[in-house]
Amino acid sequence: MNPIEWSDFQKVELRVGTIVEVEDFPEARRPAFKLKVDFGDEIGIKKSSAQITDLYDKQSLLGKQVMAVVNFPPKQIGPIISECLVTGFHRDDGAVVLAVPDTEAPNGAKLA
Template structure:
């Protein structure tokens, strides 16, 4: 394990956002969704691609609050430009469980 300094971690801007739109990402090499996530007035709505089709349907994702890194540079994923990184943890089978909050928070709330 490589240790980092607090100042390294402090550079990562993790925020709460609400998923407001979910569509299939048909062009992706592995099954994925295209997500639009609302991070509140200060940050706005950002797009992301997420390989979470194993455990989540489009219907269960709508309205779900997730934790995401909002200060990465945009990344081209095939024909799609991803603007944030939705976080989660891998299960032993490789599926991803989203990092969420257990009580409602305002969009844009920063990880403390």
């Protein structure tokens, strides 16, 4: 593990958002979905791609709240530009379990 300073952690904008749109992403090298996530009035809706097809389907993702990094620079991923990084945890089998709040939080709420 590489220790970081508190000031480094404070730079990361981890926010809660609600998935408002889910599309297949057939152009992705590995199975993925294209997501639109609503982070509230201050941040708005951001696009992302997520390799989460092992444990989730489009219907189960729609309306789900997730935690995402919203202050990375946009990144070209195939034909889309990813504007946020939806977070999750890798299982031993390679599947990703989303990092989610355990109760509803306002869109845009920052990790405390």
